[in-house]
Amino acid sequence: MFSQTLAVTMINLRSIPQRWALSLATIFSIALVVAVLLGFLAMANGFRATLSSTGSDDVAVMLRGGSQAELNSGLSRDDQRIVAEAPGIARDAAGEPIVSGELYVIVDGIKRSSRTEANLPLRGVGPLAATLRADYQIVEGRAFEPGSNELVVGQSVQREFSGFDLGQVIRLGTNEWVVVGVFSTGGSVFESEIWADIGTIQNLYQRGTAIQSIRARMTSADAIEGLEAFIENEPRLNLDVTNEAEYYADQAGGTSDLIMFLGWPLAIAMAIGALAGAWNTMYSSVDTRMKEIATLRAIGFAGSSAAIGTMVESMILAVIGGLVGAVAVFLIFDGISASTLGGGFTQVVFSFAVTADAIINGIVLALIIGFAGSIFPAIRAARIPLLAVHRA
Numbered sequence: 490m491f492s493q494t495l496a497v498t499m500i501n502l503r504s505i506p507q508r509w510a511l512s513l514a515t516i517f518s519i520a521l522v523v524a525v526l527l528g529f530l531a532m533a534n535g536f537r538a539t540l541s542s543t544g545s546d547d548v549a550v551m552l553r554g555g556s557q558a559e560l561n562s563g564l565s566r567d568d569q570r571i572v573a574e575a576p577g578i579a580r581d582a583a584g585e586p587i588v589s590g591e592l593y594v595i596v597d598g599i600k601r602s603s604r605t606e607a608n609l610p611l612r613g614v615g616p617l618a619a620t621l622r623a624d625y626q627i628v629e630g631r632a633f634e635p636g637s638n639e640l641v642v643g644q645s646v647q648r649e650f651s652g653f654d655l656g657q658v659i660r661l662g663t664n665e666w667v668v669v670g671v672f673s674t675g676g677s678v679f680e681s682e683i684w685a686d687i688g689t690i691q692n693l694y695q696r697g698t699a700i701q702s703i704r705a706r707m708t709s710a711d712a713i714e715g716l717e718a719f720i721e722n723e724p725r726l727n728l729d730v731t732n733e734a735e736y737y738a739d740q741a742g743g744t745s746d747l748i749m750f751l752g753w754p755l756a757i758a759m760a761i762g763a764l765a766g767a768w769n770t771m772y773s774s775v776d777t778r779m780k781e782i783a784t785l786r787a788i789g790f791a792g793s794s795a796a797i798g799t800m801v802e803s804m805i806l807a808v809i810g811g812l813v814g815a816v817a818v819f820l821i822f823d824g825i826s827a828s829t830l831g832g833g834f835t836q837v838v839f840s841f842a843v844t845a846d847a848i849i850n851g852i853v854l855a856l857i858i859g860f861a862g863s864i865f866p867a868i869r870a871a872r873i874p875l876l877a878v879h880r881a
Contacts (some may be wrong), residue, residue: 491748494596512770515770516813517813518762518810519767520811520814520817522759522762522854523810523813523814523852524815525756525854526753526756527814528841529753529755529843531818531841531846534841534843534847535839535840537838538839538842539838540837541677542676543679544732544734544737544738546732546734547706547707547710548621548704548706548707549716549730550702550855551722551729552728552729554727560593562702563699563701564699564702565700568590568700569588572588572716572726573586573705575705575716576694577713577715578705578707579707587706588704589614589704589705591703592690592696594611595609595610596608596609596610597662599651599652601650601651604651609682610681611640611661612683612684612685613690614685615687621705622674624675624677624678625672625673626673627641628672629655629668629670630655630656630671632756633668633670633684633685634744635689636686636689637686638665639685639686640670641670641672641684641685645826645839646681648682648838649827655668658803664693668829676840678837681837681838716730764862766862767806767861767862768862768865770806793871795870795871797879799863799867799870803862804860808856814851814855815843818851823843824840825840874877
């Protein structure tokens, strides 16, 4: 049985040049399906990786109770002062609690690629904000001066949006700012932000002394439980507490799920078209080799050998198409920079990531198309009458 199947398969493969146009169309259509799927997977994986790599387990993020994001949170300086006295808060060399009250404002930026407007987060921060971000460093220029209209921008903002070159004056809303520095945080979501002095932003945007979030360095990751208990028992506070890593992981989930919700249905819809192409190719393969198959049947080959050989040919074409699509996406998209809306309705800059799991998913989809597209042609091959050789 194995020898017969191998013989039929080799005959099938040697006959592909006779049907090169249909075979090439099948490979191309399957490659296109896999490329579309991998493109969406690379987008979702890159976005998820950017947000999931953001934050630390020993940094607590506090928002107003019931708030899902900084935009709809509102806190006061009194909240920050009370939190600073909570147990488990780490202190710096001078014995001061490492706590940062921050303000989050949306401004408009112009994308370099499309020249269209997009939301960007302008974060008002104090002197301790940098110590709460892992790998934070100024890579160009300097930090802003407190009380001034100076900005420092993340590397991702400078790369994706125009107007944020070092030393440039930019208008955000009704206010003019000077870009005095560029910072890096190792590729995390913080690089998609613009930072300025919190006091200046409070004055320019008429926020009084309000803040929207509080970050605190804890003595350990487990110390956050003690902070939660303190806040729960403090009647003056109405705060939700989570560690920073979980906060950004939750934000990544919604957007990456949306990307996948769009990607899979589109890939499946295109797969149906590729399936029709595979059917045509394999029916043509069977019709072209009807004389050979009938001859093999006449000398004792089983019909199942012809069927299996047809299916193997289809799946080999599918694998080739899948590999072509995967290689194309990897070469074109892997590492390319893009931006999309994050949980705060502002642009998050990230890089596409074509992972091994995504490539496996693409090849599996190609094999499914190849298998489904070969079933009916394989049945036809198995049922070719022995007298077909004489009619041919």
